Amino acid sequence: MDHSEIEERIFEFFDGELDAAASVEIGRHLDACGPCRQRLERWLRVSRFLRAPAPRAGPDFAAAVMSRLPRESPAAALRGRLSRAIMVPVYAFAAAALFLALVPRPESQPSTDALLLSDEEAEWAAGSNEPSAEELIGLSLEAP
Secondary structure (H helix, E strand, O other), X not given: OOHHHHHHHHHHHHHOOOOXXXXXXXXXXXXXXXXXXXXXXXXXXXXXXXXXXXXXXXXXXXHHHHHHOOOOOHHHHHHHHHHHHHHHHHHHHHHHHHHHHXXXXXXXXXXXXXXXXXXXXXXXXXOOOOOXXXXXXXXXXXXX
């Protein structure tokens, strides 16, 4: 095997996946080649680290962390609650106003009195030419 083949198979050597002849050949190469030996040693350190048990936090760990956090003053807590208490109705009102502004309104319909007093019922029924107040007063005065 040449140097590049040994570099590719060094992890197989570490895992014990090679046959005896290949293991002996790579072992000899590692004795003579410093960079390959360093690569294997780095992998050994990483492997030991990954297999090591995880560190356990002591019983006072949470209390120590919490004691280092900045404390919120009672006044700041009250301001936060008040701002939420005020802003919820403000947002609700704004949403209702927006809804009312965007919802289409039905077109105005002529009043019943206007229809009864007019000879132009067909135009008013269609929603066009609704009479003005002066016209309605004039129509009511002309009626017998």
